[in-house]
Amino acid sequence: SQQGEEDPQALSIQEGENATMNCSYKTSINNLQWYRQNSGRGLVHLILIRSNEREKHSGRLRVTLDTSKKSSSLLITASRAADTASYFCATDNGGNKLVFGAGTILRVKS
Amino acid sequence: ETGVTQTPRHLVMGMTNKKSLKCEQHLGHNAMYWYKQSAKKPLELMFVYNFKEQTENNSVPSRFSPECPNSSHLFLHLHTLQPEDSALYLCASSQERGFSGANVLTFGAGSRLTVL
Numbered sequence: 001s002q003q004g005e006e007d008p009q010a011l012s013i014q015e016g017e018n019a020t021m022n023c024s025y026k027t028s029i030n031n032l033q034w035y036r037q038n039s040g041r042g043l044v045h046l047i048l049i050r051s052n053e054r055e056k057h058s059g060r061l062r063v064t065l066d067t068s069k070k071s072s073s074l075l076i077t078a079s080r081a082a083d084t085a086s087y088f089c090a091t092d093n094g095g096n097k098l099v100f101g102a103g104t105i106l107r108v109k110s
Numbered sequence: 111e112t113g114v115t116q117t118p119r120h121l122v123m124g125m126t127n128k129k130s131l132k133c134e135q136h137l138g139h140n141a142m143y144w145y146k147q148s149a150k151k152p153l154e155l156m157f158v159y160n161f162k163e164q165t166e167n168n169s170v171p172s173r174f175s176p177e178c179p180n181s182s183h184l185f186l187h188l189h190t191l192q193p194e195d196s197a198l199y200l201c202a203s204s205q206e207r208g209f210s211g212a213n214v215l216t217f218g219a220g221s222r223l224t225v226l
Contacts, residue, residue: 004152031212033212033214035215035217040220040222041219041220042112042116042202042217042218042219043153043200043202043215043217044112044217045214045215048212088153090215092212092213097166097213099155100145100153102151102152103152
């Protein structure tokens with residue numbers, strides 16, 4: 001069953017603007033991860049936030065986690081054309097696998 | 111390159127053909143995965159291998175047959191596929207959880223399969 005669901009499905013912004021993507025999930029988690037996928041390529045791990053953390057930063061990325069609402073958000077600040085990609089959240093409940101959502105397609109226009 | 115190599119990158123096959131996808135990881139990881147990615151759908155986990163033993167089969171049709179001869183190599187054997195099996199097949203690997211407790215995947219670039 002699908003665990004993570006991203007919102008919005010697609011997002012188009014101008015270079016320099018911030019991009020926010022949201023992820024909701026259904027069951028308890030060990031951690032939540034965000035991945036990026038350029039067109040037709042594999043996914044690349046961006047950042048991981050543990051269930052006991054509320055916010056985490058990595059460069060221009062900021063991730064928040066609200067376990068009471070079972071939701072997470074990924075903020076990309078000062079976006080660049082090279083940030084154009086699909087972004088996926090994945091939930092890890094400590095078992096054998098990660099469960100991915102359908103992704104948010106981000107387009108950054110220069 | 112991520113350290114996970116998939117071949118071929120593109121494959122076109124008829125419904126009666128038999129072909130194989132190959133995945134090799136150079137990261138010393140002990141777990142390997144096959145995922146299927148279809149347009150506008152979430153990634154679907156197909157199979158998981160830990161220390162070359164299959165630990166997950168996500169109700170995948172028998173026309174997909176995985177093989178993991180060692181911790182570095184993973185194959186997906188394909189036979190009598192259907193057009194709806196056309197998709198991007200992604201291989202991934204990970205290290206055992208260990209002290210960090212997290213399972214982070216490293217993906218290959220994928221094999222784009224088209225079934226005619």
